[in-house]
Amino acid sequence: MTELGLPEEIVACLFDLDGVVTKTAVVHAAAWKETFDAFLRERDGADYRPFDAVADYDEYVDGRPRADGVRTFLASRGIELPEGTPDDPPDAPTVNGVGNRKNQLVLEKIRTEGVEAYDGTLRYIAAVRAAGLRTAIVSSSANTVDVLRSIDAEGLFDVRIDGVVARERGLPGKPHPDTFLAAARDLGVEAARATVFEDALAGMDAGRSGRFGYVVGVDRVGQKDALYAHGADVVVEDLAELLARRGPAGQGGAA
Numbered sequence: 001m002t003e004l005g006l007p008e009e010i011v012a013c014l015f016d017l018d019g020v021v022t023k024t025a026v027v028h029a030a031a032w033k034e035t036f037d038a039f040l041r042e043r044d045g046a047d048y049r050p051f052d053a054v055a056d057y058d059e060y061v062d063g064r065p066r067a068d069g070v071r072t073f074l075a076s077r078g079i080e081l082p083e084g085t086p087d088d089p090p091d092a093p094t095v096n097g098v099g100n101r102k103n104q105l106v107l108e109k110i111r112t113e114g115v116e117a118y119d120g121t122l123r124y125i126a127a128v129r130a131a132g133l134r135t136a137i138v139s140s141s142a143n144t145v146d147v148l149r150s151i152d153a154e155g156l157f158d159v160r161i162d163g164v165v166a167r168e169r170g171l172p173g174k175p176h177p178d179t180f181l182a183a184a185r186d187l188g189v190e191a192a193r194a195t196v197f198e199d200a201l202a203g204m205d206a207g208r209s210g211r212f213g214y215v216v217g218v219d220r221v222g223q224k225d226a227l228y229a230h231g232a233d234v235v236v237e238d239l240a241e242l243l244a245r246r247g248p249a250g251q252g253g254a255a
Contacts, residue, residue: 010193014184035102115150195215198218218239219237
């Protein structure tokens with residue numbers, strides 16, 4: 001292992017945004033809860049079963065493109081909505097309408113509460129770039145550019161594959177590996193020589209199915225075992241833990 005805690009053959013690092021680079025996963029979870037609870041309350045009345053901002057978020061929403069998150073969660077409740085169009089108003093009873101309501105809420109929360117970066121991640125990315133490795137940001141969010149600008153981090157990444165780029169290129173989102181594979185291609189490296197950094201279970205699935213050289217799970221909410229079960233080679237609570245990590249990779253690796 002190198003002083004970056006990565007296998008010697010790794011030449012590129014592919015970072016998720018929410019929950020890995022920025023402390024926005026909790027903001028997204030809160031916006032999803034507010035959105036789904038309002039929808040379910042209107043549909044089912046006062047006895048509705050609320051959206052669980054931890055269990056439901058991790059299982060059905062986290063890491064997925066917005067519309068996929070709507071479909072996947074509602075399917076878990078036996079609910080199917082018409083697709084609608086991307087221009088649907090946020091009160092429309094469609095997949096896109098529900099998703100647009102969530103996006104409206106998350107943007108309001110970001111504007112009022114601001115965005116914070118994880119210092120350990122920024123230190124790690126600086127070390128990665130100083131070592132000559134290429135970097136990419138890979139996110140399902142359509143707001144990636146605004147978030148990166150808010151923390152002055154656009155210049156930390158050689159390539160950006162986000163919700164906007166994925167839509168333009170017709171790339172399916174996580175748990176499919178296509179966005180990560182596109183980032184590796186844009187960096188000019190093979191997947192086997194790239195590392196995926198993710199906090200979402202869907203992102204772990206994408207990293208493993210894409211046959212990337214190494215998959216790092218970032219455990220922000222106490223789901224270490226689940227991250228390993230979904231394909232992580234190693235799990236850390238903060239990326240700074242990887243600096244100067246040596247020894248065997250995986251759950252039993254030396255820190």
